Amino acid sequence: xxxxxxxxxxxxxxxxxxxxxxxxxxxxxxxxxxxxxxxxxxxxxxxxxxxxxxxxxxxxxxxxxxxxxxxxxxxxxxxxxxxxxxxxxxxxxxxxxxxxxxxxxxxxxxxxxxxxxxxxxxxxxxxxxxxxxxxxxxxxxxxxxxxxxxxxxxxxxxxxxxxxxxxxxxxxxxxxxxxxxxxxxxxxxxxxxxxxxxxxxxxxxxxxxxxxxxxxxxxxxxxxxxxxxxxxxxxxxxxxxxxxxxxxxxxxxxxxxxxxxxxxxxxxxxxxxxxxxxxxxxxxxxxxxxxxxxxxxxxxxxxxxxxxxxxxxxxxxxxxxxxxxxxxxxxxxxxxxxxxxxxxxxxxxxxxxxxxxxxxxxx
Amino acid sequence: xxxxxxxxxxxxxxxxxxxxxxxxxxxxxxxxxxxxxxxxxxxxxxxxxxxxxxxxxxxxxxxxxxxxxxxxxxxxxxxxxxxxxxxxxxxxxxxxxxxxxxxxxxxxxxxxxxxxxxxxxxxxxxxxxxxxxxxxxxxxxxxxxxxxxxxxxxxxxxxxxxxxxxxxxxxxxxxxxxxxxxxxxxxxxxxxxxxxxxxxxxxxxxxxxxxxxxxxxxxxxxxxxxxxxxxxxxxxxxxxxxxxxxxxxxxxxxxxxxxxxxxxxxxxxxxxxxxxxxxxxxxxxxxxxxxxxxxxxxxxxxxxxxxxxxxxxxxxxxxxxxxxxxxxxxxxxxxxxxxxxxxxxxxxxxxxxxxxxxxxxxx
Numbered sequence: 001x002x003x004x005x006x007x008x009x010x011x012x013x014x015x016x017x018x019x020x021x022x023x024x025x026x027x028x029x030x031x032x033x034x035x036x037x038x039x040x041x042x043x044x045x046x047x048x049x050x051x052x053x054x055x056x057x058x059x060x061x062x063x064x065x066x067x068x069x070x071x072x073x074x075x076x077x078x079x080x081x082x083x084x085x086x087x088x089x090x091x092x093x094x095x096x097x098x099x100x101x102x103x104x105x106x107x108x109x110x111x112x113x114x115x116x117x118x119x120x121x122x123x124x125x126x127x128x129x130x131x132x133x134x135x136x137x138x139x140x141x142x143x144x145x146x147x148x149x150x151x152x153x154x155x156x157x158x159x160x161x162x163x164x165x166x167x168x169x170x171x172x173x174x175x176x177x178x179x180x181x182x183x184x185x186x187x188x189x190x191x192x193x194x195x196x197x198x199x200x201x202x203x204x205x206x207x208x209x210x211x212x213x214x215x216x217x218x219x220x221x222x223x224x225x226x227x228x229x230x231x232x233x234x235x236x237x238x239x240x241x242x243x244x245x246x247x248x249x250x251x252x253x254x255x256x257x258x259x260x261x262x263x264x265x266x267x268x269x270x271x272x273x274x275x276x277x278x279x280x281x282x283x284x285x286x287x288x289x290x291x292x293x294x295x296x297x298x299x300x301x302x303x304x305x306x307x308x309x310x311x312x313x314x315x316x317x318x319x320x321x322x323x324x325x326x327x328x329x330x331x332x333x334x335x336x337x338x339x340x341x342x343x344x345x346x347x348x349x350x351x352x353x354x355x356x357x358x359x360x361x362x363x
Numbered sequence: 364x365x366x367x368x369x370x371x372x373x374x375x376x377x378x379x380x381x382x383x384x385x386x387x388x389x390x391x392x393x394x395x396x397x398x399x400x401x402x403x404x405x406x407x408x409x410x411x412x413x414x415x416x417x418x419x420x421x422x423x424x425x426x427x428x429x430x431x432x433x434x435x436x437x438x439x440x441x442x443x444x445x446x447x448x449x450x451x452x453x454x455x456x457x458x459x460x461x462x463x464x465x466x467x468x469x470x471x472x473x474x475x476x477x478x479x480x481x482x483x484x485x486x487x488x489x490x491x492x493x494x495x496x497x498x499x500x501x502x503x504x505x506x507x508x509x510x511x512x513x514x515x516x517x518x519x520x521x522x523x524x525x526x527x528x529x530x531x532x533x534x535x536x537x538x539x540x541x542x543x544x545x546x547x548x549x550x551x552x553x554x555x556x557x558x559x560x561x562x563x564x565x566x567x568x569x570x571x572x573x574x575x576x577x578x579x580x581x582x583x584x585x586x587x588x589x590x591x592x593x594x595x596x597x598x599x600x601x602x603x604x605x606x607x608x609x610x611x612x613x614x615x616x617x618x619x620x621x622x623x624x625x626x627x628x629x630x631x632x633x634x635x636x637x638x639x640x641x642x643x644x645x646x647x648x649x650x651x652x653x654x655x656x657x658x659x660x661x662x663x664x665x666x667x668x669x670x671x672x673x674x675x676x677x678x679x680x681x682x683x684x685x686x687x688x689x690x691x692x693x694x695x696x697x698x699x700x701x702x703x704x705x706x707x708x709x710x711x712x713x714x715x716x717x718x719x720x721x722x723x724x725x726x
Contacts (some may be wrong), residue, residue: 002394006401009599017387024384031365031677033380035558035604038369038680071435072581075595079579103580106699110460110579190596195398197434197560199597216442216473217466218435232438233553235560236372237600242400314394317401 003339005329006317007148007292009171009190013334015199016244023240034240039233044240048229051243055200056244058255059179066208066225068201069239073188074169077199078104081165081184082111084221086139087211093117093138093162095262097154098125098147099323104167112139124323125150138162140183140207146171148191149321151294151328154286157181165206167311171291172200173249174333175259183207191291192332194242196233249333258333265331265340266290272344278302278351282324296326303327312344315339366702368692370511370655371533372553378696379607386603397603401576407603411592414606418563421609421618422542429571429588431564432602434581436551437532440562441467444528444547445474447584449502450574456480456501456525460517461488461510462686467530475502481630487686488513490647501525503546503570507565509534511554514657514691515650520544520611526570535563536612537696538622546570547703554654555695557605560598612696621696628694628703629653641665643715645687648675666690669713676709678702 004011027034037044050332052067061067070076085323086092090112094105096119108114115138118129125147134141140163146153148170157164161185172187179185184203190196201221209222217223223231229239231359249258270288273295282294295301303326310318320326331340367374390397391406400407415430424430433439444467449455453475457468459482471477478501481492488510497504503526509516511533520527526546535550542548547566553559564584572585580586586594592602612621633651636642636658645657660666666689673681683689694703 004395004399006399009399009401009596011399012396017398020398021384021387024380024387032367032679033375034382036367036369036372036374038372039559071439073434073596076434079581083579107579107581123658125404158706161403188596195598195600196402196596197601214473215472217581218439218442218470233372233436233559235558235598235601237558238560238598240441316395338366 001315003315003342004317004335005315007328007330008010009196010330010332011334012245014247016241016248019244020241033236036321039230041238044236047240047243048234051239051246054243054246054250055202058173058249061202062180064205066203067222068203068221069229069234069242070199070201070224071235073190073196073199074167076187077186077201078107079110080219083205083215083219084211086112088112088213090139091115091137093135093141095129095143095251097122097128097144097152099146099149100167104142125152126282128152128154128287134160134162136161140165146289146291148292149323150283150291151289152283153289153291173255174262174291176255189238189242194245195238198238198242261337262290262331262333265337266293268340268344269293269329269331272347275349276347278354279347282326284325291330291332293329294320294324294326306350309350310343313342313346315343315346364677366678366705367680367698368678370691372559373693373695374697375608379604379611382607383604397600402593402599407599410603410606411597414602414609417606417609417613418565420534421612424565424617425543427568427689429566429568431584431587432592432597433562433587434598436553436559436562437530437549440549441470442473442566443582445471446578446582447574448570449475451475451576453502454478454500456497456504458492458506459484460491460507460515462512463530464507467505488515489645491515491650497521497523497525499524508649509652509654511655512686513646514652514655515646516652516654536618536621537625537654539618551597552601552605557608558601561601561605610667624700625653625696628700629656630690631703631707632656632692632694635710637707639710639714641717650705654693655696656692656694657683657687657689672713673706673709676705678709
C-alpha cells in the first residue's frame with residue numbers, strides 16, 4: 001500500500017475507487033459501463049441530483065444557493081467568475097495570497113478592473129495578508145481559502161461588505177465554515193472531492209445574471225443552473241466519482257468529523273516538523289494549512305536523500321512545488337491518519353540514522 | 364450482454380473498459396489509481412503524449428497541425444472556435460445541417476458575424492444542403508460532418524476557398540478522409556473516442572493566434588498548444604480512456620479497417636429498414652449517416668411496442684431523439700457487427716409476429 005501525499009490530483013477513498021472501478025464495468029447492474037450510458041438516463045440523472053443535494057446538505061446551504069458541476073477545473077472558473085459577475089467598468093477586489101490567487105487576478109483583468117487589496121508575493125507567499133480593507137464599491141471580494149503550493153490557509157474568513165467569493169479547490173469539505181456567508185464558492189474536484197475534469201460552483205442566486213454583457217452559453221452560469229448542470233453532456237464519470245466521495249464524507253460523519261481527523265493529522269505532522277532537528281516549516285505558524293504541509297530540511301543537501309528514504313517506505317508525492325522546494329505533504333480528507341503516522345515515523349527514523357551515522361547527514 | 368445503440372455517451376470497446384477499470388484501482392502497477400496521480404507524473408505525461416501522437420498517426424496529420432485534448436465537449440468548442448479565429452468585424456460561414464450546427468452558429472454570433480450559406484432546417488434537417496457557395500472573404504467555413512440527431516452525414520466534404528472547419532464529434536475515426544484539407548477539426552470524445560468530459564481539437568498552426576482580441580487563458584488555443592494540453596490539470600481519466608480507445612482503433616487496423624466494418628454494419632441495417640414492410644428511413648438516402656441510423660415505423664402507434672420488443676432482446680438506447688421520433692440506432696466504432704445483426708433479426712421477427720397476429724400490428 002502506498003501512502004499518497006500528492007498535491008493533486010490527490011488521494012481518494014479506497015471504497016470510492018472500488019465502486020468507481022465496478023461502475024466502469026457495470027453501472028447499477030445495468031449491464032452497461034458508466035462511461036457509455038446517456039447522461040439523460042434516469043440512473044445518471046439520479047447521480048447528478050444526489051451530488052448536488054449532498055453539497056447542499058454537507059455545507060448546510062440555504063435555498064437561495066444554486067449548485068453546479070461544470071466541465072474544467074478552477075482555472076476555468078478564474079475566467080467564468082468575472083465573465084458572469086464583473087462588468088467591464090466595475091471593480092473586483094482580490095487578495096493575492098499565492099500562485100493560484102495571482103492567476104485568478106490575471107484572468108479577472110480580461111473582464112473588468114481589479115483591486116488587489118493586499119499581497120504576500122514579496123515574501124514568497126509565506127503568510128496570508130490580514131491587514132487590508134475591502135472596498136465597499138467592489139463587485140465582489142475574492143480569496144483563495146487554501147494555498148496548495150505554499151501551504152497557507154485562511155483560518156478566519158474576513159467579514160466582507162461585498163459578496164465574498166472563494167476558490168476552495170484544496171480545502172472544501174475538509175473543515176466547517178459558514179458557507180452561507182459567501183456569494184460564490186468554486187473548487188476543482190481533484191483534491192478533496194473527485195477526479196480531475198469537473199469543478200463545483202456554488203452561487204447565491206441573486207448574483208446570477210446581473211452583469212450586462214452577452215455571455216456565450218457554455219460560460220453562462222444562468223444557463224447551467226436552469227439546466228441542472230445538463231445544458232450539454234456533463235463530465236459523467238467525474239460527477240459520479242465526486243458523488244461517491246461526497247457520500248463517503250457524509251458516511252464518515254460529515255464535515256465536522258472530517259475536520260476533527262484533519263486537525264489531528266495536521267497537528268501530528270507539524271509537531272514532528274517542529275520537534276525534529278532536521279526539519280522546519282516554511283510558512284507563518286498561524287497560517288499553516290491543514291491540507292498541504294510544506295517543510296524543508298535545515299540542510300537542503302539532505303532533501304533528496306530523505307525523499308528517497310520516504311519513497312522506499314512507500315510515501316509518494318512528497319516533493320515540494322518548485323517555487324518552495326523541500327517537501328509538501330498533502331493530507332486531504334481521504335488520507336488516513338495512519339499514513340501521517342507512517343511519515344512521522346520515517347522522519348524520526350531518518351533523524352536517528354543521521355545522528356548515528358554522521359557521514360550520512362553530511363553528504 | 365447488452366447491445367448498446369445509445370447516441371452518446373456511446374459504446375466503448377469492452378477491452379478498453381476492462382483496462383480503464385483496472386487503472387481506476389491500480390494504474391501501470393504504480394499501486395495508485397489513475398484518479399489520484401499527478402498529471403505531471405511521467406506515467407501520465409506518457410499517456411497524453413501517446414494520445415496526441417495516435418491522433419496524428421491515425422489521421423496522417425502533417426507537422427503543421429497541433430492536437431489538443433481540452434476540458435468540456437463540442438459545446439465548449441462552439442464558443443472557443445470563434446473566440447480564437449473570428450474577429451469582431453469578420454464573417455464566418457456556416458452550414459446549417461442540424462441542431463448542433465445551429466447551436467454552433469448561435470455561439471459564433473457572440474464573437475463576430477455569421478453567414479449561413481445554406482440550411483435544411485425547414486425540412487426538419489432530413490438532408491445535407493449541397494447547393495451553396497462559400498464566400499471567399501469568410502474567415503472559415505464550418506460544417507458538422509455527421510448530424511447525430513437526424514442521421515445525416517456529409518459523404519463528400521466541399522472544396523473550400525477558406526479554412527474548412529468541422530465538428531466531427533459523432534464520426535471522427537469512423538471513416539477515411541483527408542484531415543490535411545481542414546483548418547480545424549473538433550470532437551467531443553463521448554461518441555467514438557472516449558468518455559464525456561474531454562474534447563479533441565486539431566488545428567492548423569497558421570490559424571492560431573491570428574485574431575486580435577485578448578483571450579482569457581483557458582479559452583486560448585495558443586496557450587494550450589504551448590503547454591501540450593497541460594496548461595491546467597487536464598481531465599486525466601477521460602484523456603486516458605481516449606488514449607486506450609485510439610490504441611484499440613489502431614490495433615483493429617486503423618481507420619481503414621473501422622470504415623470497412625462500419626460500412627458493413629450500416630449497409631445491413633439500412634437494407635433491413637428498406638426491406639422490412641414495417642419500417643422506413645427518415646432522411647435522404649444519399650445523405651444517410653453510417654453512424655446514426657434513424658428510422659420510424661409506417662404505423663407510428665407500433666413504435667412503443669417495437670421498442671419494448673427490442674429491449675427484451677437486450678437492444679438498448681434505440682429511442683429516437685424527440686425532434687425526429689421513432690428510432691435511432693447509433694452504430695459507433697465499438698459496436699460489433701453482431702449487435703447490428705441482432706437488431707436486424709429483431710426487426711425481422713417483429714415483422715413476422717405482426718403478420719401472423721394482425722391484431723398486434725393493428726394496435
